Amino acid sequence: MPAISIIIPMYNTEAFINDCLDSLVAQTFSDFEAIIIDDGSTDESARIAASYASSDARFRLIGQPNKGPSEARNTGLKIMRGDYVTFIDSDDCVAPNYLETLFFLAQLHQVDIVCCSTQNISEAHKIDGSKPSTAISKMLTAEDAAKISLYQDSVPDYSAWNKLYKANLWIGKLFPAGTIYEDLAVVPEVLLEANKVATTKSKLYFYRKRPGSELATQIDKQKIVQLLDIAENVFEKMKTVSKPLYKAARSMLVSASFSILMRTKENEETAEFRKNALAHIRKYRFSTFFDLNIRMRNRVAIMLSYLPRSLFLKLLKKGL
Numbered sequence: 001m002p003a004i005s006i007i008i009p010m011y012n013t014e015a016f017i018n019d020c021l022d023s024l025v026a027q028t029f030s031d032f033e034a035i036i037i038d039d040g041s042t043d044e045s046a047r048i049a050a051s052y053a054s055s056d057a058r059f060r061l062i063g064q065p066n067k068g069p070s071e072a073r074n075t076g077l078k079i080m081r082g083d084y085v086t087f088i089d090s091d092d093c094v095a096p097n098y099l100e101t102l103f104f105l106a107q108l109h110q111v112d113i114v115c116c117s118t119q120n121i122s123e124a125h126k127i128d129g130s131k132p133s134t135a136i137s138k139m140l141t142a143e144d145a146a147k148i149s150l151y152q153d154s155v156p157d158y159s160a161w162n163k164l165y166k167a168n169l170w171i172g173k174l175f176p177a178g179t180i181y182e183d184l185a186v187v188p189e190v191l192l193e194a195n196k197v198a199t200t201k202s203k204l205y206f207y208r209k210r211p212g213s214e215l216a217t218q219i220d221k222q223k224i225v226q227l228l229d230i231a232e233n234v235f236e237k238m239k240t241v242s243k244p245l246y247k248a249a250r251s252m253l254v255s256a257s258f259s260i261l262m263r264t265k266e267n268e269e270t271a272e273f274r275k276n277a278l279a280h281i282r283k284y285r286f287s288t289f290f291d292l293n294i295r296m297r298n299r300v301a302i303m304l305s306y307l308p309r310s311l312f313l314k315l316l317k318k319g320l
Contacts, residue, residue: 002058003031003083004099005167007076009069010036010090014044015123016208021052021059023093023127023206029100034059035076036090040066045090070175070182073160077170085167087160091208093121097131098204102164105137105198112166112194113145115156119203123210135201143242145197146188150238150248152255153295155199158187162205169193176230180223184252185230189237192245224263225273231256232276250284251294257281258301262316281305 006024010017024034036053038046038061046063053061064075073087084106088094102114114137140148140156149158156163160175160183169190175182191197231253238249257277264270285302288294304312 001081002033005080005082005085006034008036009072011039012043013090016091019093026096036061037072038063039072074174086164093206095204109198111196111198113197115163115199116204117201118205118207121206137200140197142194146192147248150252158184179226181227254288
């Protein structure tokens with residue numbers, strides 16, 4: 001059995017899949033399986049991925065009808081064989097020492113999860129094969145790791161990628177189907193179930209932010225309203241665990257509420273979500289404002305929320 005399973009959901013990323021898979025071929029740690037889930041691609045992605053699977057036994061290509069990135073990841077979770085698992089999006093790539101560093105830290109500190117920092121890259125970025133220096137690692141309790149992820153301002157964040165997990169943490173867990181922000185729905189809970197979590201500031205994961213990505217496309221279709229449902233569910237799960245997690249989840253809920261108001265238009269479809277978002281802000285803004293861990297942008301948004309409603313929403317729309 002491989003030491004690490006790599007799950008790669010893929011949908012119409014023919015321009016980037018070579019970079020992604022080449023970065024895995026170049027890994028200094030070779031004991032892995034790469035499970036590529038073709039989620040009904042209509043471009044040349046599957047053909048390109050198939051060439052890797054035919055030439056390197058560590059790569060497997062699984063095809064399925066288009067169901068979204070959550071279901072693609074879930075397919076990988078059901079068939080993975082490694083002791084550890086990591087997620088890489090098919091338009092992203094990783095440093096050559098990504099697996100080696102995370103696996104070494106997992107063994108060194110005997111932790112269930114290791115998280116590295118992320119470097120944003122452009123659409124045109126090409127990997128150069130350089131190995132980032134390994135920064136000093138830091139140890140966290142599971143509760144602290146989950147708390148930090150909910151504040152959304154440090155490592156670990158609540159993204160599924162840029163982390164190496166003990167595979168047994170995912171037993172019985174799946175990403176919710178048909179949503180965006182599915183990582184928020186699952187990852188803080190997985191962090192909370194770890195024995196310990198190690199982090200490194202080494203930028204080993206390269207995140208490609210692009211307008212045509214799955215997330216950007218779905219946000220354009222107004223699916224962002226799902227964020228509020230997810231945030232509310234996470235808040236309900238976390239608020240009774242401990243006071244620090246209650247405060248972190250409260251901050252996340254307020255932040256999500258601001259996002260709903262800022263990124264949706266007022267219409268019949270979004271009216272209920274916007275009403276609930278305003279209610280959350282009004283209920284929790286005072287106590288959240290005095291939480292020293294919240295981001296400055298949230299603190300500014302809270303101050304604006306005390307303005308007349310029309311002026312507040314106008315300023316929020318401008319991204320202030």
